[in-house]
Amino acid sequence: xxxxxxxxxxVAGGIKTNYHDVGEGYPTFLIHGSGPGVxxxxxxxxxxxxxxxxxxxIAPDMVGFGFTERPAGVQYGxxxxxxxxxxxxxxxxxxxxxxxxxxxxxxLALALAIRNPDRVNRLALMGPAxxxxxxxxGLDEVWGYRGTLEHMKELVxxxxxxxxxxxxxxxxxxxxxxxxxxxxxxxxxxxxxxRQRWVDALSSSEExxxxxxxxxxIVHGRDDAIIPLSASYKLLELIPKSQLHVFGQxxxxxxxxxxxxxxxxxxxxxxVNSMNFCCNVLSSL
Numbered sequence: 001x002x003x004x005x006x007x008x009x010x011v012a013g014g015i016k017t018n019y020h021d022v023g024e025g026y027p028t029f030l031i032h033g034s035g036p037g038v039x040x041x042x043x044x045x046x047x048x049x050x051x052x053x054x055x056x057x058i059a060p061d062m063v064g065f066g067f068t069e070r071p072a073g074v075q076y077g078x079x080x081x082x083x084x085x086x087x088x089x090x091x092x093x094x095x096x097x098x099x100x101x102x103x104x105x106x107x108l109a110l111a112l113a114i115r116n117p118d119r120v121n122r123l124a125l126m127g128p129a130x131x132x133x134x135x136x137x138g139l140d141e142v143w144g145y146r147g148t149l150e151h152m153k154e155l156v157x158x159x160x161x162x163x164x165x166x167x168x169x170x171x172x173x174x175x176x177x178x179x180x181x182x183x184x185x186x187x188x189x190x191x192x193x194x195r196q197r198w199v200d201a202l203s204s205s206e207e208x209x210x211x212x213x214x215x216x217x218i219v220h221g222r223d224d225a226i227i228p229l230s231a232s233y234k235l236l237e238l239i240p241k242s243q244l245h246v247f248g249q250x251x252x253x254x255x256x257x258x259x260x261x262x263x264x265x266x267x268x269x270x271x272v273n274s275m276n277f278c279c280n281v282l283s284s285l
Contacts (some may be wrong), residue, residue: 013087023052029106037178219249
């Protein structure tokens with residue numbers, strides 16, 4: 001049986017990158033979070049099929065995660081991750097795209113938009129990092145993952161509000177993903193204690209965030225135990241063209257716990273792009 005987490009491969013910035021590329025239309029990048037054993041597929045498996053009905057959806061494993069190459073001696077950090085994302089856009093010959101960022105990926109999407117505003121059309125941030133906040137117990141546990149099945153059981157309970165989504169089978173699946181060769185070694189090297197510094201390292205300055213010109217949609221679970229809801233209220237306050245959608249009875253997995261409503265929000269938010277893209281394509285024929 002083939003591994004659905006492994007898709008296409010391309011060299012981006014000298015890094016052999018695993019990425020999913022499905023659908024047609026305006027290019028829309030999905031950037032995953034930083035949980036142990038995470039891959040683009042695990043993060044976005046319920047989003048890609050729906051969004052790809054109207055858009056070209058690209059979901060990469062960022063360097064240090066999933067099935068993308070982990071070059072020896074690589075220095076993980078925001079500069080590296082932004083550079084990798086831009087290199088992937090260049091390799092795919094995409095000048096401008098929508099960005100969707102989850103958690104860590106939200107901080108990355110925000111930083112990319114600030115540093116390279118001309119490469120981003122619209123921005124969607126879900127349970128995002130990107131601002132300074134006090135390290136939560138949940139995030140400290142996630143980044144301090146100890147590589148055991150018992151600890152993974154504790155983590156999946158932290159991620160979800162709906163405990164019906166959480167069982168031993170899910171924990172075992174994510175645990176097995178986390179201990180694939182090279183996965184845990186890279187992950188443990190990214191966010192060593194003390195971890196408040198990594199929250200700060202993923203953040204952009206308030207001054208830069210205030211200058212963000214893009215239409216931005218922020219989505220957050222009210223009961224998120226990993227990234228505090230206050231982080232998204234802060235982004236709403238800072239980003240001029242922003243809107244915030246808060247889901248009750250929802251933890252850190254908005255795209256899973258409330259998949260249908262989350263996907264519809266994305267479709268509605270990006271629909272302006274779709275119309276303009278179609279018009280541009282028709283005018284060029």
